[in-house]
Amino acid sequence: MSRRSRGQQDEESRIRFRPNPRGNRPRTKDRPSHADAVLAQVVTVDRGRYGCLLGGFESSGDDLVITAMKARELGGKTSVIVGDRVGLVGDVSGAEGSLARIVRVEPRTSVLRRSADDTDRIERTIVANADQLAVVTALADPEPRPRMVDRCLVAAYDAGLDPLLVLTKADLADPAGFTSGYAALEVPWLVTQRSPDGIVGLDAVRERLAGRVTVLVGHSGVGKSTLFNALVPGASRAIGRVNDVTGRGRHTSTSAVALRLPDGGWVVDTPGVRSFGLGHVDPSRLLHAFPELEAGTDDCPRGCSHDEAECGLDAWVAEGHAGPSGAARLESLRRLMRARLGETDY
Numbered sequence: 001m002s003r004r005s006r007g008q009q010d011e012e013s014r015i016r017f018r019p020n021p022r023g024n025r026p027r028t029k030d031r032p033s034h035a036d037a038v039l040a041q042v043v044t045v046d047r048g049r050y051g052c053l054l055g056g057f058e059s060s061g062d063d064l065v066i067t068a069m070k071a072r073e074l075g076g077k078t079s080v081i082v083g084d085r086v087g088l089v090g091d092v093s094g095a096e097g098s099l100a101r102i103v104r105v106e107p108r109t110s111v112l113r114r115s116a117d118d119t120d121r122i123e124r125t126i127v128a129n130a131d132q133l134a135v136v137t138a139l140a141d142p143e144p145r146p147r148m149v150d151r152c153l154v155a156a157y158d159a160g161l162d163p164l165l166v167l168t169k170a171d172l173a174d175p176a177g178f179t180s181g182y183a184a185l186e187v188p189w190l191v192t193q194r195s196p197d198g199i200v201g202l203d204a205v206r207e208r209l210a211g212r213v214t215v216l217v218g219h220s221g222v223g224k225s226t227l228f229n230a231l232v233p234g235a236s237r238a239i240g241r242v243n244d245v246t247g248r249g250r251h252t253s254t255s256a257v258a259l260r261l262p263d264g265g266w267v268v269d270t271p272g273v274r275s276f277g278l279g280h281v282d283p284s285r286l287l288h289a290f291p292e293l294e295a296g297t298d299d300c301p302r303g304c305s306h307d308e309a310e311c312g313l314d315a316w317v318a319e320g321h322a323g324p325s326g327a328a329r330l331e332s333l334r335r336l337m338r339a340r341l342g343e344t345d346y
């Protein structure tokens, strides 16, 4: 029996056994297999409209971004986020006013998530298929917030992204004060600063980002936009254009935007993400973001919460195994654990 006639028979049996209460038309119509769907990757998301780059991040040449909506058959539960690889059908010309349909979301290699707050288990997905999370922190003005950094590191490890610290405004403060706190952690860090000729230190940043998909996060005023514009010439114009289309205006966008780096690779700006609620992270997994402490739990009693008198970590830190900032990092871990359990505000 050919596939087609079997399909027809299925259709008939469905009609027979599931009568349609609303009329004579069959409820199920022949679903196309979408073997002809074209691959694209989501670069912008705004209110049900997805900007999809034809061919995906690996494509080269002229970037054609097609506006698409989710096909009904995708179902309401399937989320589509920046970085998703999708299959498109319909009008994929990219012509003004055209609208394609997303019929498929490919399995993700990574998902960056956050929760609204630490006791909220409902997670929000932010970016798919990224490799790296760059946490942008100013060395001064505003003062660095190590606990915010720790929180971002937890989100990075949880998502399977490599963390990177980008420390800006080194012209205002010596980086040593901050970096000594992270020396034992082995998180790579890079420093940038302003000079009369522009931002210094960008080449090392470019090198770290080349060929990778990197999400940039950082709170207001740290110099993230300055960095973004220096890395991607015309970035603010590109982001502005997205917002012009959506009518939101340049500085009010809250959804992520992916932009191609001139040297290869992609950066994703996350304007709406100022912090990471960790309600979706199992408390027992918080420790993974503190690798210099993790090894010190061998002497803990069984089932240790790591926030109790018998915990082996205090001795581990006191003996200097976690470096000069061990005590501060242990305190940070414990605050995160308590916040996660809803015991304190972080």
Ligand SMILES: Nc1nc2c(ncn2[C@@H]2O[C@H](COP(=O)(O)OP(=O)(O)OP(=O)(O)O)[C@@H](O)[C@H]2O)c(=O)[nH]1
Pocket (backbone or CB within 6 Å): 168, 169, 170, 171, 172, 192, 193, 194, 199, 218, 219, 220, 221, 222, 223, 224, 225, 226, 227
């Ligand atoms: N001294 C100094 N100032 C900088 C440096 N980088 C950025 N700035 C300044 O810091 C301020 C904030 O920079 P932005 O790039 O707008 O920071 P942002 O993180 O994007 O902040 P939001 O726009 O609020 O999200 C601006 O006045 C920049 O000119 C730097 O390396 N050194």
Ligand SMILES: [Zn+2]
Pocket (backbone or CB within 6 Å): 297, 300, 301, 304, 305, 306, 307, 310, 311, 312, 313
């Ligand atoms: Zn312990």
